[in-house]
Amino acid sequence: MAGASATGVLSQLSLLEVKARSRKTQPQQQSRVKELKAKVEALRAQRDQLKAEIETHKHLQKLRASLDKQSTNEEEEEEEMEQDSEHSQLLQLMARHTQLEDLLYAHHTIGGYDVIKTRQGKGVCVSLATAYDGVFLETYNLEIDLKPTLRISRHNVPPFIPLNSLAEQNNLQTNIRTFLDTLSRHLNAFAARKQQLELVKELHKSVQVMESNVLCSILVLMFNVPKQKTAVLCTLDYSDHTRSLPTRVHFESEDEKLPDSPEWKKNCSLLKETPVHKALITMKKMGNIV
Structure with missing residues (x-):
């Protein structure tokens, strides 16, 4: 009888222990379920954000292609978008x-x-x-x-x-x-024309700068010619303001034949094709100017 009673008590204790464990497990399971639900919601939000970014990227690519290529077809596609919507205007700005x-x-x-x-x-x-x-x-x-x-x-x-x-x-x-x-x-x-003018003043003391303007598009120089012992007035006209070389070179001298001589025609071509401070070095080496 005593053995049977002890067995019954042990069985009852085991049952109580199982129930206690079950009660402890339930809150843990509920907490785990909540955690998984929160993770699912976060993943869904991330998915929706990625979808929105992909759509925005597609619109941006479309608009940027239109801005870059400026083709008629792309302009028509851009016009199909809702120009008056705030979203469309934001995309265009981006x-x-x-x-x-x-x-x-x-x-x-x-x-x-x-x-x-x-x-x-x-x-x-x-x-x-x-x-x-x-x-x-x-x-x-x-x-x-x-x-x-x-x-x-x-x-x-x-x-x-x-x-x-x-x-x-x-x-x-x-x-x-x-x-x-x-x-x-x-x-x-x-900047190049201005720098050339500064180099002329620095490197060629014997050459006089008679006239120049703020854009450095007109430059008038005076040379001394050693052979004829005369002066030459040289006008450099930079009418193309996107270039640093003159489009026109004109010589004036008391010796009217000098500008048309083969030697000075070469000087004219040289000044059109070479920066002025470098051309003057060549002209000095050739003995055309002092």
């Missing part, structure tokens, strides 16, 4: 912004331009460095607003460079690459 950043970064990598964001991404500042003969010279800056349209708000480009005309002629809104390239050619050509 496309224009990313196109501008990528374009300017590419130019910077080849020594062209540098760009930084301004006003919390509402604008960008573009830097255009100038150089001549391997020497870096002045750097010019443009601050461009991105919204609602591309607009140059501030700059330090010299006033004699036709900035607004260049922006209109090259269509800043749709072809910023061409605009920046053209502006860079104007600035680098001006």
